[in-house]
Amino acid sequence: MTSPNSEPLEWHEAIFQTLKENNVQQVAYVPDAGHSHVIKRAKADPDIRDIVLTTEEEGVAVVSGAWLGGQRAVLLMQSSGVGNCVNMFSLLDSCRFPFFTLVTMRGEYAEFNPWQNSMGLATEGALELMGITVYRVNSPDEAAEIVDAGLVSAFDAGNRVAILLSQSLIGRKKWMR
Structure with a gap:
């Protein structure tokens, strides 16, 4: 993906542009x-x-409701939020709703907060146990392609998809003393 002057776009912007190109009309998130x-x-x-949530599981209902209303919506959350959603993921399977989420990972590369480790290690497995296909973005140059593939799988084929944005991709968080 390139900008109008042929310079490569930052991976963050490439993801946003991919959402636009795939007609995403709602974005639900916990900041x-x-x-x-x-x-x-x-x-x-x-x-x-844009829909600000108080907890991630609300986002499962929001994106499902958007689909029922004829719109495409995505849920943005951190890996710790996946644990909050497990019970709500049953809605997706029971109702056969398509689903797409972008998950920023914690508990991986250079994690300073031990509270993030458990869910970070369990995120992929928890999603897969709930019938959600998981793709992972590890480098900036693959972000747009993997997000696009996930959106097509979710909204054109009716699948449930999570894209994990690795902690090494999003950047190392540092403890400020």
Whole structure:
């Protein structure tokens, strides 16, 4: 993906542009630094409704409701939020709703907060146990392609898809003393 002057786009912007190209009209999220660029762009875009959540499991219902209303929606969350959603993921299977989420990972590369480790290690397995196909983005140059493939799988084929944005991709978080 390139900008109009043929310079490569930052992977954050490439993800946002891929959402736009795939006609995503709603973005639901709990605020997260790893998703801040996409959130900021969604808030500024008159064609996208941004929905701030108090907890991630609300997002499963929001994106399901968007689908019933004829719109494509994505859920942005951190890996720790996946644990909050496990019970709500049963809605997706029971009702056969398509689903797409972008998950920023914690508990991986250079994690400073031990509270993030358990869910970070369990995220992929928990999603797969709930019938959600998992793809992982590890490098900036693969972000747009993997997100596009996930969106097509979710909204054209009716699958449930999670894209994990690795902690090494989103950047190392540092403890501030």
